[in-house]
Amino acid sequence: MASKQELQVQQKRELEKKEETTVPARVFLPTADIYETPDALKVVLEMPGVDKSNVNVRVENGVLTVEGQLDFSKYRDLQPLYTEYNIGHYSRSFRLTAKIDQSKIGAEMKDGVLSLVLPKADEARPRTIQVS
């Protein structure tokens, strides 16, 4: 049973940047699920610790970019004793292949999970053809 399987910790992958940043802080890749329904492409990203007001989603030249800024001010005055994971901002980009209606992209953030709905443009939707 898939639901009975024990969860393992996934190591956070670091973003491999194409260009270097001027600040040395590390940026992490949010884990992502991508699936397609007849009407839309759906992208689900896990960004624990990111508030919805600090999420930036944009599509430029067919590249979807998602950025999440972590509010780490809560970590002030905290002294680490034992750690198993690191924290940082999140960033990830995907090149879109399907034709997406960019004006209708929807985004919802809940419990650190960002769900994006990218509706397919009309010409990319499957059509049934009636045989007369």
Next chain:
Amino acid sequence: MTTTFVDPFDALFNLQRALDAHLASEWLRDSTTSRGPFPPINVFQQGDNILAIIELPGIDKAKLQIEAKENTIRISGTKAVDYEDGASVHRRERDFGQFDRTISIPVKLDPDGIKAEYREGVLALFLPRAESDKPRSIKIK
């Protein structure tokens, strides 16, 4: 002369380095007796008290159980990932399944004062140190 960093990005970098320095430190040693190491836990000291921060994105609060007994905390639950019917999956990276983890904090806790908060996919456990366990300063006569 010390250079002070006012830039928040440097603050983040310093925080990341501080977290790295305590990766799998000796503090909890073998006391993360558990069935599997999920979810990952960071433990901090906040004044006299202990704060455990656990990354658990996308959990239904009703399916998350936290039990405390003396200085032992057990976190268990189920993480579910749903796809719509008829969806074709292109990428699947998010984990789902059951988890059950117990940690023993090597200081005495006040079990009635333990508080849990789940926000933005992060579970924070406030673990107050028992009054009897707090260090006392001794005056020299």
